[in-house]
Amino acid sequence: MALLTMEGVTQRFGGLTAVDALDFTIEAGSIVAMIGPNGAGKSTAFNLITGIYTPSAGRIAFAGTDITGWATSRIAALGIARTFQNIRLFGFMSAIDNVLTGEHARLHANLVDSLLHTPRQRAEEGAARERALAMLAFVGLEDAVESYARNLAYGVQRRLEIGRALASEPKLLLLDEPAAGMNPSEKRDLVALIRKIRDRGITVFLIEHDMALVMEISERITVLDHGEKIAEGDPAQVRSDPKVIEAYLGSPA
Amino acid sequence: MDVFFQQLINGLSLGGIYALIALGYTMVYGIIELINFAHGDVYTLGTFFSLAILTLLGVDSVVHGPALIGVLAVTILGAMILCGLTGVIIERLAYRRLRNAPKLAPLITAIGMSFILENLMLYWRGPSPVPFPQVIPNPQFALGAVTIQAKQIIVVLLAVVLMVVLQTFVYNTRLGKAMRATAQDKDAAQLMGIDINTTIALTFLIGSALAGAAGFVSGMYYGSTWFFNGFGAGLKAFTAAVLGGIGNLAGAMLGGFLIGLIEAMTTQFISDQWSNVVVFSVLVLVLIFRPSGLLGESLPNKV
Amino acid sequence: MRLIAPLTARLPPALRTPRAGTALAFAAALALPFIGRNGAFTNFLADAGAFVLLALGLNIVVGFAGLLDLGYAAFFAIGSYSYAMLASPQFGIHLPFWVLLFVASAIAAIFGILLGAPTLRLRGDYLAIVTLGFGEIVPQTFLNLSQWTGGPNGIGSLDQPVLFGYRFGFNPLPYYLMVLGLIALAAWLANNLRTSRLGRAWMAIREDELAAAHMGINTTSTKLAAFAMGASFSGLAGCALASKLQLVSPDQFMFNVSVFVLAMLVLGGMGNIPGVIVGSLILSALERFILPQTTNFMHNVGLNVDLTNSRFLIYGVILVTMMLFRPEGLIPSRQRKAELHAGQADRRAAAAEGELLTEVIH
Ligand SMILES: Nc1ncnc2c1ncn2[C@@H]1O[C@H](COP(=O)(O)OP(=O)(O)O)[C@@H](O)[C@H]1O
Numbered sequence A: 001m002a003l004l005t006m007e008g009v010t011q012r013f014g015g016l017t018a019v020d021a022l023d024f025t026i027e028a029g030s031i032v033a034m035i036g037p038n039g040a041g042k043s044t045a046f047n048l049i050t051g052i053y054t055p056s057a058g059r060i061a062f063a064g065t066d067i068t069g070w071a072t073s074r075i076a077a078l079g080i081a082r083t084f085q086n087i088r089l090f091g092f093m094s095a096i097d098n099v100l101t102g103e104h105a106r107l108h109a110n111l112v113d114s115l116l117h118t119p120r121q122r123a124e125e126g127a128a129r130e131r132a133l134a135m136l137a138f139v140g141l142e143d144a145v146e147s148y149a150r151n152l153a154y155g156v157q158r159r160l161e162i163g164r165a166l167a168s169e170p171k172l173l174l175l176d177e178p179a180a181g182m183n184p185s186e187k188r189d190l191v192a193l194i195r196k197i198r199d200r201g202i203t204v205f206l207i208e209h210d211m212a213l214v215m216e217i218s219e220r221i222t223v224l225d226h227g228e229k230i231a232e233g234d235p236a237q238v239r240s241d242p243k244v245i246e247a248y249l250g251s252p253a
Numbered sequence B: 001m002d003v004f005f006q007q008l009i010n011g012l013s014l015g016g017i018y019a020l021i022a023l024g025y026t027m028v029y030g031i032i033e034l035i036n037f038a039h040g041d042v043y044t045l046g047t048f049f050s051l052a053i054l055t056l057l058g059v060d061s062v063v064h065g066p067a068l069i070g071v072l073a074v075t076i077l078g079a080m081i082l083c084g085l086t087g088v089i090i091e092r093l094a095y096r097r098l099r100n101a102p103k104l105a106p107l108i109t110a111i112g113m114s115f116i117l118e119n120l121m122l123y124w125r126g127p128s129p130v131p132f133p134q135v136i137p138n139p140q141f142a143l144g145a146v147t148i149q150a151k152q153i154i155v156v157l158l159a160v161v162l163m164v165v166l167q168t169f170v171y172n173t174r175l176g177k178a179m180r181a182t183a184q185d186k187d188a189a190q191l192m193g194i195d196i197n198t199t200i201a202l203t204f205l206i207g208s209a210l211a212g213a214a215g216f217v218s219g220m221y222y223g224s225t226w227f228f229n230g231f232g233a234g235l236k237a238f239t240a241a242v243l244g245g246i247g248n249l250a251g252a253m254l255g256g257f258l259i260g261l262i263e264a265m266t267t268q269f270i271s272d273q274w275s276n277v278v279v280f281s282v283l284v285l286v287l288i289f290r291p292s293g294l295l296g297e298s299l300p301n302k303v
Numbered sequence C: 001m002r003l004i005a006p007l008t009a010r011l012p013p014a015l016r017t018p019r020a021g022t023a024l025a026f027a028a029a030l031a032l033p034f035i036g037r038n039g040a041f042t043n044f045l046a047d048a049g050a051f052v053l054l055a056l057g058l059n060i061v062v063g064f065a066g067l068l069d070l071g072y073a074a075f076f077a078i079g080s081y082s083y084a085m086l087a088s089p090q091f092g093i094h095l096p097f098w099v100l101l102f103v104a105s106a107i108a109a110i111f112g113i114l115l116g117a118p119t120l121r122l123r124g125d126y127l128a129i130v131t132l133g134f135g136e137i138v139p140q141t142f143l144n145l146s147q148w149t150g151g152p153n154g155i156g157s158l159d160q161p162v163l164f165g166y167r168f169g170f171n172p173l174p175y176y177l178m179v180l181g182l183i184a185l186a187a188w189l190a191n192n193l194r195t196s197r198l199g200r201a202w203m204a205i206r207e208d209e210l211a212a213a214h215m216g217i218n219t220t221s222t223k224l225a226a227f228a229m230g231a232s233f234s235g236l237a238g239c240a241l242a243s244k245l246q247l248v249s250p251d252q253f254m255f256n257v258s259v260f261v262l263a264m265l266v267l268g269g270m271g272n273i274p275g276v277i278v279g280s281l282i283l284s285a286l287e288r289f290i291l292p293q294t295t296n297f298m299h300n301v302g303l304n305v306d307l308t309n310s311r312f313l314i315y316g317v318i319l320v321t322m323m324l325f326r327p328e329g330l331i332p333s334r335q336r337k338a339e340l341h342a343g344q345a346d347r348r349a350a351a352a353e354g355e356l357l358t359e360v361i362h
């Protein structure tokens, strides 16, 4: 079943068409990637999916629901989580508070609970904390529970951002250049982590420049250039597509 | 109907003053995204500086002939220079250090600067309104039942002339282009070799100088001022800047005249007491329904 | 906390916990008027207490959620006028004080929502100016609607609270004890909020609104909650002070009151409850004792300066110098301190590496 469908999605910024009539589907349970030169419109596609922008044209559906024009918070609560190309952790919150914030949509404490710390609220917070600790262990941050996010090493921040996203128990996880700035050993860990995430039943959609990583991990790859989809298929098909080769040679990324 | 046209004239002249102040708000906001709350007080300072210069020149009544031109030129330029320098000093002392701090920080210092300026003016000129001499002969022209005073024409003319000079500067000179580049993307501008600090200081210099000109005009127009004058005028001028589209020079001008008109019409047709309430309601409505203003283009924010 | 560290270090460990510190502070506050045994001092404590309540409320908006509200006095006005209209000869309505405490808070909260709902979508700096405008409109409106509000004279002869048949009357002591109780309640509630799902959401919004929205946080309604909670605290303060002064008038709620309360937060430490309380007390003491007495002293040594006229200048100087040199306040929260110094640290790092901080944001 298609988890995410984009139909003719277009985003214009003034005179610039950053994403041009993009048609695209993601099957549930898969790992898929989007590649393309810098400025191709990949991050903008993510921003459209998470509702930062409302598309100039086209529609986006998630798990059978039309989410075009929805607010970001509603889309997130429905089950799409993401990381950002330039990490956007809550720098002055501890690692565990970052993850707890990720759980926000799964918690139920209302204003009165929060004001009075009702027994219900305390029980919920206790359980949330347990889950958050488990999540930190899952992404390998068991030693940094109370550190401020901004004080963590770069690669660790990337993993924390993934943990924060997972805390919302998403169906679809969007990763924008997760391997950027990582060394080879960190990249290997990342590949393993992404596989573990998929094994939890979460669909993973990533943007990545590291071709080796993309080819190794993805089941399907979409290639974007100047906002348009120029190729799509499994790694072998994409690798041998002349249009893809030209796009990469034509504009060194 | 006559009343309407009379208020149209009054509103336009009020608007000329707001427009000049609004230009400073919009320039500073355009370049460092800061609401410079102290800007309204720099405008009041402009009136007091003008007054001080007139006193130095020994002028306390109407001047005629060529001497008038001289007096006007010295007073206006003097007020502009002094206010411009005040603006630069404020930026250097209170805002520059906080350029990378969380947004809240410079906003709070801006409020603090506004309080400091107001209270320094309170020390300087006391709590009551201070009269401003009539320097300019003020013949009145009757158009049917509508009277136009010479000083009203001067306000509007001066605002428009300064606006044209400013536009020419910003679009046709190297420094102006540096300002626009910095406003658009500080990092890129810096990479192109533009000195960000100088450019921002220049922006404060020009914006505050315009407030100085507005200060002179306001003294001439109202015949008095007091230390707290800039608070309300500043808020209205900021509303004007938002109404026109913040960051947009022509928009600030348009917004200024519109706010002047709205204020004049409210005073005439509703009541003086409600004019502030109406202007702020306009601010809220614009921000809600068209935050990019009348002339601003609405692009999604960079993420 | 660093300020009192030398004192607390001598205490046995059991008394060094935050809870014990709070209990000690509360006991001291309770004892204060009985030690002082001075009507004027108790009177000061009661008035200052109302401003502590205001500071605690504004701290939710500015300190927790990071929203600059420059019209906070408007909510104080609404709370006070609510009490005045419902407990005075003005309309012949005389509802009990204790009921009005809740009613006035609720009315103030509702106005917080009414103002916030359309404006909280705006960027932070626009919000500042809109609240500033609102802060101008509200007292102006109370001034203009004189047939209901008494115009510039305000409303007088407000009812005094009665507790189990005991009339508060003109003795400041019962007012002080009541305000102290309200402060304890407000501080407890504020601290609960801080350490809850809602408090985390506020922090997240303060740090990165867009990222917060990606956590499923409805940023508008979360900010609204901050506005409403902050406003409701000012309703408590409004009732307390109005019933004590037995008078409300528009000039009690002008812009400088909003800045006064903001200066309390900036001085004490935005986001930190003990800091905010201390900052508030310092500024109240400055107004009531320090400036007049220094002025007296100056006169006695032959200097003719009236420092009581410089209050607003001093607030301005506090706002600017604190933000420039100690933005986290005298008694900071750990987190705020780190946050507010980050800009400088970034710059230092950039200078050290000799490279530009050009972060390409796509
Ligand atoms: N908010 C925006 N406003 C204007 N232009 C934008 C905005 N966001 C992205 N762009 C432009 O859209 C194009 C695509 O950007 P992006 O999606 O970030 O590319 P990629 O992630 O593939 O490198 C670029 O030219 C970029 O400058």
Ligand SMILES: [Mg+2]
Binding pocket: A042, A043, A044, A085, C362
């Ligand atoms: Mg990108």
